[in-house]
Amino acid sequence: MVSSSPLRFGIVGSGWRAQFFLRMARLMPHRFRCVGVVTRTAERGFVVEQTWNVPTVRTVAELVAADRPEFVVVSVPWPVTPEATRELVALGVPVLAETPPAPDADGLRALWSDVGASGIVQVAEHSPSMPAHQARIRAVDEGLIGTATSVQISSTHLYHAVGLVRRLLRAGRGEVTVRATTTTAPLLEPISRDGWTGETEARERWSILATLDFGGGRSALYDFTENQWHNPLRTNRLVVRGSHGELVDDTLTRWVDERTVVTSRLERRVTGLEQNLDGFDLEHLSLDGRVLYRNPFDGARLADDDIAVATLLASTGAWVRGEGEAPYPLADGCQDHLLGLAIDEAARTGEVVRTEREAWADA
Numbered sequence: 001m002v003s004s005s006p007l008r009f010g011i012v013g014s015g016w017r018a019q020f021f022l023r024m025a026r027l028m029p030h031r032f033r034c035v036g037v038v039t040r041t042a043e044r045g046f047v048v049e050q051t052w053n054v055p056t057v058r059t060v061a062e063l064v065a066a067d068r069p070e071f072v073v074v075s076v077p078w079p080v081t082p083e084a085t086r087e088l089v090a091l092g093v094p095v096l097a098e099t100p101p102a103p104d105a106d107g108l109r110a111l112w113s114d115v116g117a118s119g120i121v122q123v124a125e126h127s128p129s130m131p132a133h134q135a136r137i138r139a140v141d142e143g144l145i146g147t148a149t150s151v152q153i154s155s156t157h158l159y160h161a162v163g164l165v166r167r168l169l170r171a172g173r174g175e176v177t178v179r180a181t182t183t184t185a186p187l188l189e190p191i192s193r194d195g196w197t198g199e200t201e202a203r204e205r206w207s208i209l210a211t212l213d214f215g216g217g218r219s220a221l222y223d224f225t226e227n228q229w230h231n232p233l234r235t236n237r238l239v240v241r242g243s244h245g246e247l248v249d250d251t252l253t254r255w256v257d258e259r260t261v262v263t264s265r266l267e268r269r270v271t272g273l274e275q276n277l278d279g280f281d282l283e284h285l286s287l288d289g290r291v292l293y294r295n296p297f298d299g300a301r302l303a304d305d306d307i308a309v310a311t312l313l314a315s316t317g318a319w320v321r322g323e324g325e326a327p328y329p330l331a332d333g334c335q336d337h338l339l340g341l342a343i344d345e346a347a348r349t350g351e352v353v354r355t356e357r358e359a360w361a362d363a
Contacts, residue, residue: 097330126308159340178346
């Protein structure tokens with residue numbers, strides 16, 4: 001039986017990314033309840049309390065003792081994430097740690113050694129949970145392009161991109177060979193994270209182009225440009241190639257029989273356009289009239305990134321309640337960041353980087 005009471009979670013940290021989780025609790029109180037936030041100072045705590053109407057404390061121990069949450073989101077600077085994760089695991093509290101779970105390869109290995117066996121640490125890798133990617137993953141999993149063999153991605157950076165690539169290819173956590181180059185070229189930046197820049201002249205910005213060989217005929221091409229998250233002059237691009245077809249963004253071309261190849265499109269149904277008075281919202285994504293993804297948070301009017309965050313919260317809650325599978329285990333978060341670090345190293349040095357099987361490979 002699936003529980004109907006709101007998921008009770010806490011947060012360690014109160015920065016930009018932590019606010020995504022707080023916003024989900026504010027928008028959907030019937031599904032999510034934030035029972036407390038850990039902030040470093042009382043002054044910052046006062047701001048959080050006034051802004052989000054949630055209690056704050058100064059320590060993890062206080063958070064757990066005050067109103068024990070079902071799980072805790074760790075959303076703090078990279079060097080602090082392993083410390084907070086260890087503290088929560090020692091208290092027996094399940095963790096949803098923001099990406100990456102540790103700053104560097106040695107930190108990943110140390111964290112895994114300390115808490116990997118606990119089985120109660122998940123990572124908040126949201127890219128595979130985005131609606132369009134969920135639909136693409138389902139199409140690939142159903143074998144519509146045969147066996148997926150390669151992914152070309154120009155969208156988000158490092159561990160986020162790697163997480164989606166590995167999921168599409170079902171690449172596992174084995175050895176990987178990485179090659180990369182860095183180039184610079186002029187590019188205008190109309191928008192940054194802080195909003196419109198007012199820029200009118202292009203300036204030099206870097207790009208990284210990398211290849212990843214996962215073995216077994218599986219590979220990936222990674223292409224990322226500085227500030228690609230926000231710059232509207234660089235759009236997202238995703239290609240998944242398989243033995244019997246390929247998916248290019250929202251267009252799927254596939255073999256049907258000895259004399260037939262067909263092309264279809266993933267269609268996004270959105271309400272609130274023109275004379276539709278139901279309010280702006282995502283309903284579903286379909287292929288040839290068959291729904292591949294249906295928005296489980298309809299009515300909340302969420303952007304895709306927010307839907308991914310809400311999906312992580314809901315999936316983590318189902319997992320801790322024994323009603324669902326682990327959404328993104330620590331082992332996957334460690335592998336994603338390990339490969340992201342390898343891309344960065346290969347781009348910086350120009351050398352081939354080969355990652356080895358780590359302790360989390362068979363977890």
